Amino acid sequence: MKAILCTHFCTPDELELADIPQPTAGPGEAVVRVKGAALNFFDLLIIAGKYQNKPPFPFSPASEFAGMVESVGAGVTDVVPGDRVIGAGSGAAREYVAVPARVLVKIPDSLDFERAAGVTVTYGTTLYALRRRADLKPGETLAVLGASGGTGLAAVEVGKIMGARVIACASSDEKLAFARSHGADETVNYASEDLRDALKRLGGERGIDVVYDPVGGPYAEPAVRALGWGGRYLVIGFAAGEIPKLPLNLVLLKSSDIRGVLWGAWTMREPQAQRALMTDIVKWCAEGKLSAHVHAVYPLAETAAALKAIADRKAMGKIVLRP
Numbered sequence: 001m002k003a004i005l006c007t008h009f010c011t012p013d014e015l016e017l018a019d020i021p022q023p024t025a026g027p028g029e030a031v032v033r034v035k036g037a038a039l040n041f042f043d044l045l046i047i048a049g050k051y052q053n054k055p056p057f058p059f060s061p062a063s064e065f066a067g068m069v070e071s072v073g074a075g076v077t078d079v080v081p082g083d084r085v086i087g088a089g090s091g092a093a094r095e096y097v098a099v100p101a102r103v104l105v106k107i108p109d110s111l112d113f114e115r116a117a118g119v120t121v122t123y124g125t126t127l128y129a130l131r132r133r134a135d136l137k138p139g140e141t142l143a144v145l146g147a148s149g150g151t152g153l154a155a156v157e158v159g160k161i162m163g164a165r166v167i168a169c170a171s172s173d174e175k176l177a178f179a180r181s182h183g184a185d186e187t188v189n190y191a192s193e194d195l196r197d198a199l200k201r202l203g204g205e206r207g208i209d210v211v212y213d214p215v216g217g218p219y220a221e222p223a224v225r226a227l228g229w230g231g232r233y234l235v236i237g238f239a240a241g242e243i244p245k246l247p248l249n250l251v252l253l254k255s256s257d258i259r260g261v262l263w264g265a266w267t268m269r270e271p272q273a274q275r276a277l278m279t280d281i282v283k284w285c286a287e288g289k290l291s292a293h294v295h296a297v298y299p300l301a302e303t304a305a306a307l308k309a310i311a312d313r314k315a316m317g318k319i320v321l322r323p
Contacts, residue, residue, distance in 0.1 A: 017300065066086045072101060108282070115285065145215045146170060
């Protein structure tokens with residue numbers, strides 16, 4: 001089978017398209033024929049050796065996928081060959097993946113594979129963040145940084161489903177128009193406007209209740225400064241490339257919180273709770289409440305170009321590979 005391999009820490013152009021043996025399903029596993037594999041910003045960090053998790057070489061990028069179950073191993077009863085499924089946790093930039101069957105979630109025929117490929121990580125992270133970590137309540141104000149990317153867009157959409165007033169923050173008017181078309185109530189262009197001042201203005205006397213930040217860098221501190229009393233700042237990631245250092249007096253003065261969101265580790269600790277979240281997400285996608293928007297689809301051989309589109313901040317929504 002064809003697979004994109006990272007044989008050493010490298011740039012996207014150094015990834016290899018190789019022929020490797022097709023996997024077989026061991027006990028508790030299922031082999032899935034990959035119909036779509038979604039890329040995320042952290043794939044750039046993983047192949048460069050800059051991510052907290054460093055898989056052994058050789059490995060494939062793309063940690064989420066959609067496809068059809070090809071075969072199952074001993075003890076697997078939840079899925080059978082022919083089931084349409086989504087999953088995460090394995091390098092999916094290849095034609096087949098073998099994964100623990102417990103990570104798979106069935107999807108309806110109404111949800112196409114390319115849209116389905118990108119829902120597990122972005123929407124899973126977001127619903128966990130907003131429901132379990134932030135305890136976001138209807139009527140609260142949610143500010144989303146990087147609001148046009150895959151994770152940011154998910155936060156805009158999930159925030160609206162949960163009844164929040166959503167402020168989308170991004171680096172261009174085009175990206176903000178895109179976020180508004182997906183439900184954002186207000187927008188802030190932090191390339192042309194001071195983020196703290198804009199959020200203070202839009203937050204009013206109450207301030208911002210929740211900040212969802214997958215960007216970090218220079219935007220973290222002004223976002224924390226805009227929090228209201230009891231506000232919650234969610235640490236999602238650092239797409240800006242810099243891990244911010246925050247003055248802790250900012251959270252003291254408003255009894256606000258900084259809350260980490262490590263979705264992947266949580267799914268290992270509470271797999272049944274994760275499955276329940278994904279059931280809601282798949283249902284909302286099938287009902288059209290979540291767009292699962294795909295910016296572009298690339299063939300497997302053009303994985304380098306797909307990753308560069310993410311690195312260049314060109315993607316609005318998800319980038320998907322089609323093996």
